[in-house]
Amino acid sequence: MVDSIREEANMSRGYSLYGAEVSYFSGKVRAYLRFKRIPFVEYLGDRKAYMEVILPRVGWPVIPVVITPEDECLQDSSDIIDELERRFPAAPITPATPRQKLASLLLETYGDEWLKLPAMHYRWTKNRDYAIAAFGALSLPAASREEQVALGEQIAKPFAGALPNLGVTQATGAAIEKSYEGLLAELDAHFAKYEFLFGTRPSIGDFGLIGPLYAHQYLDPASGEIMKEKAPHVVRWVKDMMKPPHPLGGEFLPHDEVPATLMPVLERFAREMIPELVSTAHALQKWVAENPEGQGENREIPRGLGQHDFTLEGVTEKRVIYPFELWMLQRPLDCLAALESESKKAAEALLHDIGADTIASFPAFPRLTRRNFKLALA
Numbered sequence: 001m002v003d004s005i006r007e008e009a010n011m012s013r014g015y016s017l018y019g020a021e022v023s024y025f026s027g028k029v030r031a032y033l034r035f036k037r038i039p040f041v042e043y044l045g046d047r048k049a050y051m052e053v054i055l056p057r058v059g060w061p062v063i064p065v066v067i068t069p070e071d072e073c074l075q076d077s078s079d080i081i082d083e084l085e086r087r088f089p090a091a092p093i094t095p096a097t098p099r100q101k102l103a104s105l106l107l108e109t110y111g112d113e114w115l116k117l118p119a120m121h122y123r124w125t126k127n128r129d130y131a132i133a134a135f136g137a138l139s140l141p142a143a144s145r146e147e148q149v150a151l152g153e154q155i156a157k158p159f160a161g162a163l164p165n166l167g168v169t170q171a172t173g174a175a176i177e178k179s180y181e182g183l184l185a186e187l188d189a190h191f192a193k194y195e196f197l198f199g200t201r202p203s204i205g206d207f208g209l210i211g212p213l214y215a216h217q218y219l220d221p222a223s224g225e226i227m228k229e230k231a232p233h234v235v236r237w238v239k240d241m242m243k244p245p246h247p248l249g250g251e252f253l254p255h256d257e258v259p260a261t262l263m264p265v266l267e268r269f270a271r272e273m274i275p276e277l278v279s280t281a282h283a284l285q286k287w288v289a290e291n292p293e294g295q296g297e298n299r300e301i302p303r304g305l306g307q308h309d310f311t312l313e314g315v316t317e318k319r320v321i322y323p324f325e326l327w328m329l330q331r332p333l334d335c336l337a338a339l340e341s342e343s344k345k346a347a348e349a350l351l352h353d354i355g356a357d358t359i360a361s362f363p364a365f366p367r368l369t370r371r372n373f374k375l376a377l378a
Helices: 004-011 024-036 047-058 077-087 098-114 116-126 128-139 145-161 173-191 204-215 221-230 232-242 260-290 324-338 341-353
Strands: 015-019 040-044 065-067 073-075 307-312 315-320 368-371 374-377
Touching: 015 024, 015 047, 024 077, 024 204, 024 232, 040 047, 047 065, 047 073, 073 077, 077 098, 077 204, 098 116, 098 204, 098 260, 098 324, 098 341, 116 128, 116 145, 116 173, 116 204, 116 221, 128 145, 173 221, 173 232, 173 260, 173 307, 204 232, 221 232, 260 307, 260 324, 324 341, 324 368
Parallel strands: 015 040
Antiparallel strands: 015 065, 065 073, 307 315, 368 374
């Protein structure tokens, strides 16, 4: 028997997005759907949606989730966008030229995975009361304010408790803020000259960055004030990403140009994230060697593989080793591996210029895939 939410969604004859304004990756998918003018209805990811749609289809509580008109379930923002790009090829969001394509995929990885640090730091150290109220309202929209706050406190515990796993601690707080404010300044200088990262059309890199920069850093009140004060051009970009001025339009810069104003952002990615990714690759190799049973046969990878050190703005701390980051890194690595001749030289020259030569000779690690909505060996 089809449940009430799914029945309503099917009647819309479009796509159904289950998400929330406060959700990091919901913002990424929502912005994409709007730019591509894909017909969709958004449903609040509340308790009803979890019980009737998400848990039966995905198996664990997560948003965003997209249900297609054919009743297929898509989960994970990158998988959702990849599948919809195949279905809606007009105005592709991945540049065709080597330098722009590689840079945009690196920035998607950076936005999706590394900007979780400032997103979680600011939400739970400067916007905690707002977040608790928002989570309570999301889960029980018809409840009283007191009931919502009480539930929000319970929902908040695992989110706030996950901060040390990400490396968000008292020791790293000042370093995270210094890094984030540096990124804001770099992006503000870029968006003062360019509408999006690579011209007048948003790229997959733009969609990677919009997740944290919208749901956490723009919408959360204290973070939003920081952005408005320090980076008005980033605010303009956020608004344009969420309400595209020319959906299905715009162009990427000619001649495969990666603007000089974008180089500091790419250098920041290389400086902050590549050493941590290399360490993660070594950890995954070690885990596979020590756990040989069942390889290639529905072999799921744990969400975490112990801990390792990372350094941000001169401060070293421990964080959980997340192999999912390598699944994301496969995207730019595959892009680079597919290039030939002059295109490959151009891409490798970009990597050299941003201090990311390691990407061109990245340590080998087992191929990863997503199977049944979970990370697994390919």
